[in-house]
Amino acid sequence: MSGSDNKWIGENTIRPDGADKVTGRAAFAADSSMSGMIWGKVLRSPHAHAIIKGIDTSKAEALPGVKAVMTAADIVDFPTDTPVPLGIQDMRWMCRNVMAREKALFHGHPVAAVAAMTEAIAAEACKLIEVDYEVLPHAIEIDDALAPDAPILHDFIEFEGKPSNIAGTIEHTKGDVEAGFAEADVVIERDFTTRPVHQGYIEPHACLVSVAADNKTTIWSSSQGQFMVRAMTALLTGLTQSDIRAIPAEIGGGFGGKTIIYLEPLATILSKKSGRPVKMTMTREEVMRASGPTSGSKSTVKIGAKKDGTITAAEGLYWLQAGGLPGAPVRGAVGCALAPYDIPNGHTLGYDVVCNRSKVAAYRAPGAPIGAFGVECVLDELAEELGMDPLDLRLKNAAKEGTEAVHGPVYPVMGYVESLEAAKAHPHYSAPLGPNQGRGVASGFWFNAGGESSAQVNVTEDGNVVVTTGHPDIGGSRAGIANICAELLGIDYKRISVLIGDTATIGFSNLTGGSRVLFASSIVVTESTNKVIRTLCELAAKIWDIDPDAVEWEDGAARPAGANAGQFDPLTLAELAARANETGGPIGAGAQINTTGAEGGFGTHICDVEVDPELGIARVIRYTVLQDVGRAVHPAYVEGQMQGGAAQAIGWALNEEYLYDKDGKVDNPGFLDYRMPVASDLPMLDTHIIEIPNPKHPQGVRGVGEVPLVPGLSAVRNAVYNAIGIRFNDLPLSPPRVLAALDVREAAE
Amino acid sequence: MAKLHISTTINGEPEEFLCAPDETMLDVLRNRLSLTGSKEGCGSGDCGACSITLDGTLVCSCLMLAAEANGREITTIEGMADGETLHPLQQKFLEEAALQCGICTPGMLVAAKALLDENPNPSETEVRFWLAGNLCRCTGYDKIVRAVLDTAADMREAAQ
Numbered sequence: 001m002s003g004s005d006n007k008w009i010g011e012n013t014i015r016p017d018g019a020d021k022v023t024g025r026a027a028f029a030a031d032s033s034m035s036g037m038i039w040g041k042v043l044r045s046p047h048a049h050a051i052i053k054g055i056d057t058s059k060a061e062a063l064p065g066v067k068a069v070m071t072a073a074d075i076v077d078f079p080t081d082t083p084v085p086l087g088i089q090d091m092r093w094m095c096r097n098v099m100a101r102e103k104a105l106f107h108g109h110p111v112a113a114v115a116a117m118t119e120a121i122a123a124e125a126c127k128l129i130e131v132d133y134e135v136l137p138h139a140i141e142i143d144d145a146l147a148p149d150a151p152i153l154h155d156f157i158e159f160e161g162k163p164s165n166i167a168g169t170i171e172h173t174k175g176d177v178e179a180g181f182a183e184a185d186v187v188i189e190r191d192f193t194t195r196p197v198h199q200g201y202i203e204p205h206a207c208l209v210s211v212a213a214d215n216k217t218t219i220w221s222s223s224q225g226q227f228m229v230r231a232m233t234a235l236l237t238g239l240t241q242s243d244i245r246a247i248p249a250e251i252g253g254g255f256g257g258k259t260i261i262y263l264e265p266l267a268t269i270l271s272k273k274s275g276r277p278v279k280m281t282m283t284r285e286e287v288m289r290a291s292g293p294t295s296g297s298k299s300t301v302k303i304g305a306k307k308d309g310t311i312t313a314a315e316g317l318y319w320l321q322a323g324g325l326p327g328a329p330v331r332g333a334v335g336c337a338l339a340p341y342d343i344p345n346g347h348t349l350g351y352d353v354v355c356n357r358s359k360v361a362a363y364r365a366p367g368a369p370i371g372a373f374g375v376e377c378v379l380d381e382l383a384e385e386l387g388m389d390p391l392d393l394r395l396k397n398a399a400k401e402g403t404e405a406v407h408g409p410v411y412p413v414m415g416y417v418e419s420l421e422a423a424k425a426h427p428h429y430s431a432p433l434g435p436n437q438g439r440g441v442a443s444g445f446w447f448n449a450g451g452e453s454s455a456q457v458n459v460t461e462d463g464n465v466v467v468t469t470g471h472p473d474i475g476g477s478r479a480g481i482a483n484i485c486a487e488l489l490g491i492d493y494k495r496i497s498v499l500i501g502d503t504a505t506i507g508f509s510n511l512t513g514g515s516r517v518l519f520a521s522s523i524v525v526t527e528s529t530n531k532v533i534r535t536l537c538e539l540a541a542k543i544w545d546i547d548p549d550a551v552e553w554e555d556g557a558a559r560p561a562g563a564n565a566g567q568f569d570p571l572t573l574a575e576l577a578a579r580a581n582e583t584g585g586p587i588g589a590g591a592q593i594n595t596t597g598a599e600g601g602f603g604t605h606i607c608d609v610e611v612d613p614e615l616g617i618a619r620v621i622r623y624t625v626l627q628d629v630g631r632a633v634h635p636a637y638v639e640g641q642m643q644g645g646a647a648q649a650i651g652w653a654l655n656e657e658y659l660y661d662k663d664g665k666v667d668n669p670g671f672l673d674y675r676m677p678v679a680s681d682l683p684m685l686d687t688h689i690i691e692i693p694n695p696k697h698p699q700g701v702r703g704v705g706e707v708p709l710v711p712g713l714s715a716v717r718n719a720v721y722n723a724i725g726i727r728f729n730d731l732p733l734s735p736p737r738v739l740a741a742l743d744v745r746e747a748a749e
Numbered sequence: 750m751a752k753l754h755i756s757t758t759i760n761g762e763p764e765e766f767l768c769a770p771d772e773t774m775l776d777v778l779r780n781r782l783s784l785t786g787s788k789e790g791c792g793s794g795d796c797g798a799c800s801i802t803l804d805g806t807l808v809c810s811c812l813m814l815a816a817e818a819n820g821r822e823i824t825t826i827e828g829m830a831d832g833e834t835l836h837p838l839q840q841k842f843l844e845e846a847a848l849q850c851g852i853c854t855p856g857m858l859v860a861a862k863a864l865l866d867e868n869p870n871p872s873e874t875e876v877r878f879w880l881a882g883n884l885c886r887c888t889g890y891d892k893i894v895r896a897v898l899d900t901a902a903d904m905r906e907a908a909q
Contacts, residue, residue: 014843021851022839024786024826028852031785200886202790202798203852252788252852253886284791475849475887636846640888644849647889671795671884679890680874680881 008486008493009699012636015479016498017250029206029222029249030281037208038067040263040270040280041122043112043129044290045104048138048356048664049151052100052111052131059128060114065121068273069129071112072099075265076238080156084235087228087511088362089260091235093325097359098236098265104133105153105324106356107665108289110262115270115278138356138664139165142298142319145355153324153354167326168352170334172407180313180345184304186385192374193730194713195657196296196321199363200648200676203252204287209267210277217244217268222251224258224472225511230503236265237272247502248472251512255648256362257292259513288669293658294363294370295320295328301337301374309388309396314343314406316374318350320367323359328352332367332447335407336710337375339445340416340602341397346406356664362513364645365446365706369652369713376442376714377729380721390441390718391429394604395420409600415628415692416602419443422688423604428624436611437621438723443604444710448703449514450595454507455524457485457532458588463574465489467528468501469521470509475644475705476637477517483633484522484699488529490556491573507592515703518633519694520595526698531589539583540571597696601707603627605646607715611723616739618720620650624686630694630702641705643685649712651677655732757818759784760828768815775799777815778825786826786855790884797883800856800863801825807863809882826855829862837907838862838900847896849887857883861897869905873898 020026057069075095078084084091095101100109112129116122139145139153145165152163159166181187207221217239223229226246234241251258263280271278282291299318305311316337320328330350338346348371383390398417404410423429423441433439456468467485471477478498486493510516533553540558541548550565551558557570580587608622625642632638655675659667668674693700713731721727726741752767759782768777775792778784778801787810790796794809801810802824803817810825829836838861841847848854857880864871864879871879876897877890885893 012844012846015846017851018843018848019835021848021854022835022842022858023830024784024855026851027785028788030789031779033780201850201852202796202884202886203788203850204790250852251850252790253850255886281789284793284796476846634846636892637849640846640849640892643889643891644887648886670793671791672793676884676886677889678881678884679894680877682877682890684873684894685889685891 006487008483009633010635011483012634013479013483013493015476016482017473017478026250028203028252029220032208032220032249033279034208034210034277037277037279038115038117038274039119039122040113040115040267040278041119041126042110042266043126045100045107045109045111047104047133047135048107049136050104050133051136052102052104053134054132055112056130057112060125063121063125063128065117066114066125067276068115068270069112070266070269070273072101074269075099075236077101086231093327093359094232095236097325098262106358108358109324113266113270115274140356140660140664142296142321142353142355145353165354166351167322167354169349170330171349172334173347174406175345177313177315177345177347181304183312185307186382187302187304188378188381188385189300189302190374190378190729191300192377193298194296194370194373195731196293196357197652197656198288198293198674199255199257201253201255201257204282204284205262205291206281207263207267208277208279209264209271211268211271215239215243219244219246219264220249221264222249222258223261224251224254224474224513226503227470227508228259228511229261229264232261233264233268237268245502245504248500251472251474254474254512255364256366256513259511260361262291284671285669288674289666290358292361292363294366295322295360297370299374301378303378303382305382305386307386309386309393311341311343311397313345314338316348316371318371319353320350320370321357321360322352322354323357324354325359326352326354328360329362329367332365333371335447336368336445337371338406339600340399340443342399342403343406348406364648364709368444368446368710369649372444372710373713376711377717380440380718381727391420391424394443412599413692413695414599414602415690418690418692419602419604419626419628422626422690423606426606426624426688428606428622428686433608436613436723438609438719438721440607440715440718440722441604442711442714442718443602444707446515446601446706446710448519448598448601449516450520450598451510451516452594453509453520453524454590454592455521455528456506456588456590457525457528459532459573459577461577463577464495467496467498467525468506469525470501470506471512471517471521472500474512475641476634477521479637480518480633481521481525485525485529488526488533489573490554507590515601515705516598519598519697519701519703522699522701523595523697524591524593527591527593528589532587535587535589536573536576539576539580542583543571543579544568597694598703599694599696601628601702601704603707603711605711605715607719609716609719609723611720611738613742616735616742618654618733618738620716621683623683624688625708626688626690627707628690628692628702629704630697631691631700632689633699633701635689638689638704639687642687642708645705645708646685646712647677647682649709650682650716653713653716653731653733655734657732753816755816755819758822760824770816772815773811774813774815774818775810778810784825784827788852788855797860798853798856800859800883802859802863807860826859829858836862837904841896841900845892845896845899847888847892853883853885857885857893865901865904869901871901
């Protein structure tokens with residue numbers, strides 16, 4: 001399907017869920033209520049690290065209005081010695097994360113939960129629960145957790161034969177890095193740190209759960225995957241999956257942070273115990289203390305190159321904070337770090353380090369921005385050392401079709417070089433800069449994902465279409481799906497409704513993550529729609545009494561395929577639907593496919609900053625995102641992904657970080673002090689869409705949403721260097737840090 | 750705790766409700782009046798997802814006691830469209846894809862309308878600073894700011 005022939009693919013249509021979203025009618029998780037509903041509340045650990053010796057809930061249970069109390073004893077225990085993987089999670093860790101079992105592992109870790117007639121009574125009851133803690137020393141930062149005398153979080157974790165906070169490693173090796181560095185004319189090695197940052201979705205976690213007397217369970221919740229909610233809740237509560245109907249509410253932002261559950265199993269158990277529907281919502285403070293974030297990291301990156309810029313070897317060592325239970329996104333860091341480059345000798349190694357913080361959750365290209373940060377900063381310095389333009393250095397070493405990546409795969413057709421060339425040619429790259437202004441560039445990669453998806457396409461009796469898929473829509477994917485279905489059927493996209501099915505109404509679909517939704521759902525929607533078209537042609541053939549192969553579907557109607565097929569007036573979708581009863585019955589088809597062929601995505605960012613030397617504020621004044629998206633099915637939402645990713649990267653680079661007090665407690669658990677970008681912090685975010693169709697996808701789609709977070713950290717940091725001549729290797733470049741560095745330099749002068 | 754009897758006007762219609770003295774306007778809107786278009790993102794006045802107007806002034810309903818509504822006029826996102834006709838801001842947000850997940854959208858629209866009611870010809874900088882109290886984590890604000898500026902231009906033209 002070529003771009004120029006398309007009527008709907010590539011159009012900025014109005015999203016099917018749009019009117020509800022601008023009028024306040026769209027139902028997010030906290031907007032649901034149910035007859036007889038009561039409220040649940042969580043009691044959280046006041047200690048960063050403590051053994052739970054006993055819990056007495058009797059006083060809470062006796063409080064009038066309290067209907068149920070639960071602790072970890074009510075949750076299915078998965079022994080620590082037997083892995084039970086579910087997606088990127090392991091139920092051994094999930095059962096200990098949703099509620100502390102042997103130990104409280106971070107300040108804010110749930111230890112009990114109460115359901116009561118009102119939220120206020122539930123909160124009061126939580127205060128009456130007596131927990132006997134044995135407080136232990138805690139380790140918040142990576143160096144604390146790796147120190148020889150570090151408090152060990154888990155006695156079942158050993159590394160190199162000793163009790164350790166290192167829960168695992170992932171390593172990639174290609175060629176011989178020592179030999180490669182020996183060939184280099186210039187070798188640069190630097191140490192970096194990045195801070196944990198929260199996904200920052202504006203909608204706190206929320207759910208409403210009803211468990212009936214026969215165990216039939218309905219869950220309304222905000223998540224990136226209703227099937228993930230069903231599976232995890234079933235495993236943690238002992239219910240069977242067929243008894244649980246998980247309904248995806250509209251999701252108020254996820255960014256990876258809702259690929260995991262917190263409240264659903266607690267509300268399910270409280271509902272079962274109380275015999276009432278239970279609603280639970282997190283406060284923002286609870287979100288900040290006990291959900292997400294992504295890992296903080298430290299890393300050492302070393303790159304060697306010849307005088308002409310050819311990279312001979314590269315190495316990256318990474319330590320990522322997992323939080324209280326294993327599972328830092330090490331794979332993303334070590335896999336994506338060197339992925340944009342054709343490197344003969346490469347080595348990456350990452351460590352999964354547990355510490356007394358909330359368990360990390362996925363965050364947009366999990367681990368990849370951490371991996372790329374050091375690499376893209378060292379490349380910037382290398383370019384300067386070699387006297388090369390930083391984009392030329394990247395072009396010289398850019399991975400292309402046929403390149404064997406350090407993390408293993410051999411690349412297919414892809415548009416990384418095109419993103420660099422577009423950046424070089426972009427007016428932004430040659431625009432003049434003023435005083436205290438600087439420009440930085442960086443590139444990034446994300447794996448993208450395929451996986452299981454299901455769709456059903458049904459033709460209504462009046463000749464319109466309802467499409468149901470199984471993925472929560474977090475950024476406008478329903479609009480893209482409507483465009484694709486309209487294109488295939490040759491009808492107006494307004495005649496197509498796109499819905500997200502619940503676990504009882506659509507087949508299994510893996511969660512919304514890995515930039516997979518439009519990629520995977522358009523494969524199953526295409527398959528389903530093509531089946532529907534085949535049926536429509538058969539119905540027309542029956543009416544005309546000709547061979548079905550002699551009928552073709554074009555421009556919204558069945559037509560005889562050429563003169564030999566006979567002379568018949570076209571039969572439209574509406575006409576065929578009206579006669580369906582006499583010609584064969586309901587018209588509809590589904591597809592369930594484990595999709596493959598997602599292929600990685602690449603992008604390059606250009607960032608201009610202006611640094612206020614008096615205040616230390618680095619302000620982004622111009623930003624351009626250039627990315628190969630395969631095919632932009634709905635360009636405005638593709639741009640939106642690129643802009644949103646860049647904004648999150650700017651926040652990560654400049655301001656966002658958790659502040660912990662000496663007791664291991666987050667000191668800034670709110671939006672006032674945890675400073676995400678606001679409208680007045682940012683300029684317009686320009687985008688440049690590159691379309692090199694993915695040959696393994698019917699519409700050429702590549703994942704889009706995660707790549708744009710990856711380059712931004714270093715693009716901002718490299719711009720600050722260009723502005724003031726100071727290379728910061730520790731994020732964020734917040735005003736106090738920039739000011740301190742300027743003061744140090746002034747003192748030295 | 751005895752409940753307070755409050756008489757107010759919401760989206761042009763008279764409304765009465767009982768509330769606790771410490772209950773927020775946001776909780777009353779959402780839990781007692783089924784007006785769930787106003788969202789709670791933070792409960793501390795930092796995100797703007799609960800934005801409403803009180804006698805025409807933009808406020809965070811999470812920071813307002815419901816009792817303060819007595820004798821005053823409140824508008825919420827539910828009162829923004831004129832029947833079936835969307836407000837020009839609502840329409841422009843859809844046309845220009847100025848929302849992704851949509852959780853900030855009600856508050857963003859209420860705040861943007863309050864801006865245009867006060868200043869029909871805002872600069873980009875004025876839009877950005879006016880909306881600085883409305884967090885959006887999806888869009889990077891680009892399409893939101895453009896949609897507000899474009900709506901303002903359309904409304905100025907229509908008013909001529």
